[in-house]
Structures are given as structure tokens and as C-alpha cells.
Amino acid sequence: MPIHEKNLVDKDRLLVKEEAKLDGLDVSGQWSTFIEQRILGDYSTDVLDAVASTPAGKTIVNCWQCGTCTAGCCMHTDFGLREFNPRYFIYLAQKGAEDELKKYAPVIWRCVTCNKCVERCPKGVRVEEVVHSIEGYMRSKGWMGDTPASRWDEAFVKNTLQTGVLDELALTRSYVSREKLAEFNNRFMLRMALKLVRTGRIRTGPLRHRVKGWEKVRDVAKEILEGGGEG
Amino acid sequence: MSSPRILVVGGGPAGLSAAWDLAEAGANVVLVEEEGFLGGTPKKLHYSLIAPDLKPVQEVLDPLVRRVEQSGVEVMLNSEVASFKGSGDGFHVEVRRKGGSLESHVFDSVIAATGFAHWDPHKKYEYGYGVYPDVLDFKDFERMLSEDNLRRPSNGETPKRIAWLLCVGSRDKQVGKFYCCRMGCVVSIKQAMEVRQKHPEIDTYVYYMDIRTYGFWEDKVYWRSMEEFNVKFVRGRIGSINRGEDGRLVAMAEDTILQRPTEVPFDMLVLATGMEASRGTVEFAKLAGLELEEHGFIKPLQSDSLPVHTTVEGIFVAGTATGPKAIPDSVSEGSAAAMKALNFARRKAVAERQQTR
Incomplete structure (x- = not known):
């Protein structure tokens, strides 16, 4: 069935093929649009292990996702950069959701090091340092260059x-x-x-x-x- | 004035604590226990380490058992209360030993420390307990840990990744269990810590809705599990368990922080099975005419100010017979019930003496 209401689908997940062939039969046109599945098929410790092994990133394991850091983050709140969410970056790293983390390469370096997050974190996560460590991991993967x-x-x-x-x-x-x-x-x-x-x-x-x-x-x-x- | 005669039903942490205190205070105590040993459910189900200090269960319970054995308590193992009748001169109780012989006793007061049972996860069919051998419940996994035999039941291999699912048979209208078991969080996290302590190569995930490690369990168990043992937490309740192509289990859940459906493979799944009133608790309540409260446990006379009184005068209650409780709470309640039972018996003796004058 052709996909109606594409506006309801996450743009990143819409795949449009130049031509679609099924058993040699050309079904291009309305049939050449697909939606990539949203199901996360696995968790991985790759990112977490890499980040936790750096001096800046070792407190990442302390995070319990309360959101205190993001609530006071000047990038997220005052500058209105919604995509800059340190709490979420940490979660993506903890669960190894690399496909999702990758999307944040254009914004993750935006931290201005005000350190409110570090001062406020109830679990002693050095949020500013951890986010920089995650950024370092992303750079090492080639997802982002220098900024x-x-x-x-x-x-x-x-x-x-x-x-x-x-x-x-x-x-x-x-x-x-x-x-x-x-x-x-x-x-x-x-x-x-x-x-x-x-x-x-x-x-x-x-x-x-x-x-x-x-x-x-x-x-x-x-x-x-x-x-x-x-x- | 002769010593008061007091019956304690149940030889778990609460019953042991009550019996010891009563014996110390000079009462004649009979302790009736249906199993062939003292120590209650923690002993029966071979619990491993006890939170928050990760002490082996023997270290926690054996001193209690020893005190009772040395304090002159008459311990009747493999026995149960067969009949129970209250009248003016006391409680007439028949105790049946396994094998059939009946013994009659008269007691001045009675303490029910009849305990709890783990909820049976077969009823939550979507988790595949009893279908997939690698799906375990608390009692299976505690036994595995205490025997230091951590293997997948399906193929005998050491698991690489284990998941815990909290609130199975708790906080669930579908199975009629509206209450929190209070232990599932701390026991699951403790188990994950135990696994990571012995096998740091095994990856551990806890699926939760809330983490309720209240009081000192917060830092001693929950925080420590994250910060020292890198136990991972996923906020979301598993909807169902499927079998993966490679024979592993696949947990179908929503990761509510990622807001994405997940199908994550695990080698083993431990269901944090809740607490319900034990068969013994329900049967004794029926025999003694005790009222049950809405969750099926014995009803305290006043849940706030008279927690160890029952609705029948002269019968007191301690431990998990009135609801989910940790071992230290049960031990404290055992002592509290002992005090009340002793006072009741003494008051009765004074009243009788005044009458005969």
C-alpha cells in the first residue's frame, strides 16, 4: 500500500528509492517509499565502556536520568537549543544507541562549560566532562570533525x-x-x-x-x- | 503465678524473634513449624546474600535459630496447627505432627508468624515462565546464586547477559495484586550486584517502572549497583518474552526514555515475583477466625497504631503475615508481638487470680 501522511513519519526513517523492482517487476512510483523500522534490536556497552574508561567520562555510570542537568542547561533552556540535552546524550551513550547518538553530532559540541549541571547533579555525575567525553567518542568514530x-x-x-x-x-x-x-x-x-x-x-x-x-x-x-x- | 503459656506459629524471622524474646521473659513457649527446620522462607528457598550488606543468609538467620534452640523454647518441627478454639480459660490448640499424632495444648496467648509466599509467575503467561527454561523467578535464581551455579537451564552455558523484570505479580490489576511487594527492587538489584561481583563479564539490565529502594537501600544497594557494578537500568515494563532464532530470549519492551520499541536479546530473565500471604497464613487465619484485609493478608486491629494486634483478642501477628516486609522489620515485629502476647497473658492471669479470691 502506498504510504499516506508521510508527515507523520520521522523524516530520517523515510526511505525513497529511485526505482523499486519486485521479482523483476517495476513497482516504482508510489511503491518506492519505505519506512525504516523504529525497533531497537539491541543494547550495547561499546559507547559506555569507551566513555567510562576516560578520566572525564568515568562518572557516566552514576547517571539515573533525573534531568536536573538539562533543566538548568543554558544551551537547552536560555539559548533554546532543544536538541542539546545532556541527560539524553548520556542515556544514548549508556545504552549504546549509536544510530540515535550520531544525529547529535551537529549540536553536542555546543556546551559553553557553565558547569551548572556539575554543580547541581544529585548523583555526582560530572556532566560537562561526560558530555565532552561522549563528543570525543563521536569524533573518534568519525561522526564529527573538529568544531x-x-x-x-x-x-x-x-x-x-x-x-x-x-x-x-x-x-x-x-x-x-x-x-x-x-x-x-x-x-x-x-x-x-x-x-x-x-x-x-x-x-x-x-x-x-x-x-x-x-x-x-x-x-x-x-x-x-x-x-x-x-x- | 505459673509462667504464661504462649504459642508461636511459624519459625521464620518473625516467629524466631518472638519465641526468643518470650523465652527470655520467662514464658513457656511452643514454636510450631511446618518444615523440618527453622529459618522460614529465606532458608526454605535457599536465599543467597541478604541486602543491604550482602551477608549470606546463614549469617543473618543462624544466630536467631541458635538463640531459640538454646533458650528453652519447645520447638515442634514438621508440625501444624490442626484445630484451634478460643474459650474463657485460653486457646485450645491441637498440633499435628507429620505422620499423624495429635497433641493438645492450652495457651494463654498466640502469635501468628505464618509468613508469605512468592507469587506464582505461571499466571503471567506472556513472560513464558514454565515455557522457556531460561525464564526464572526469584526463588529459582536465589537458589542458583546460593549454589554458585549460574548457568542457563536451557543449555548449561554461562549467560552473557541477564535481565530482571520488576513487579511481576505486584502493582498489577490484571492479576489482582494492587500492592507493591517492597522487596522486588532491592532483591533484583542485589542479585544483579551479586552476579557482577562474581562474574564481571556478565552484563545486567533491570527493567523497572519505579525503583523503590527506600531508606538506606538507596545508596547501599541502588546507587552502589550503578556506580560500582555498572548494573544498567531500563525504564519500561517488558510486554512479552519471545524466543529468538539463536535460542536466546527476546524482551519486547518500550524504552520509555528513548521512546522506542525494543527487542533486546538476553540469555536469562529473572522475574521479580511479588509477595502474597502464604497458604499457612490463610489457613491459620481461617482456623483462628482472624479477619483478612483487602490484599489477603491478616488484618491488624489498627494498621497504624496497633499493627501486631489481630481482630481476635489474645492473638497477635508478626512479620509478613500482615504484608510484605524485610527481615529486620519482621524481627522487630516479632519482638513487638512478644511483648503484647506476654502482657495479655499476664493480665489474664491477674484477672483469674482476682476472681478466685
């Missing part, structure tokens, strides 16, 4: 490792030019920098703080980072 957030993290770490103190101006400048962020034009940057220096929010250039004996600390930090973050 503005991961490039920021990279630039952040590189900048901090130089002297042990973050140079905000240099970081912003390098990041903005790399990402070609139009709204951060030279005039804007200059005005912001002057304001920040004047109010003492940042110190840059010769005024910048330095950490004494940073080289030793940096070596240890590098070693930890290369070892996947296990301290």
Missing part, C-alpha cells in the same frame, strides 16, 4: 602552555583570525582590548603575569595531555 569549540580548546591549551598564564588578547586575536569571525573586526577588537586593559581585567604584553619555574610544570602538563588526560 569551533574544539579549535578554541586547542588554541586555549596552546596559549596557556606558553607561560602558564593565559594571554587573552593573543588567544582572541589568533582564534578570531583563524575562524574569520566578521563581527570581531579590528575596530571592535581594539575598543574591547583598551577597555579590558583600562579596567585591569587583562594584562598583556610586558605587563603579563608569568608563572615562576613554569617549564617544569609545563612538561608535566604536556605529559598528562599526551596521555589522554590521566593525571
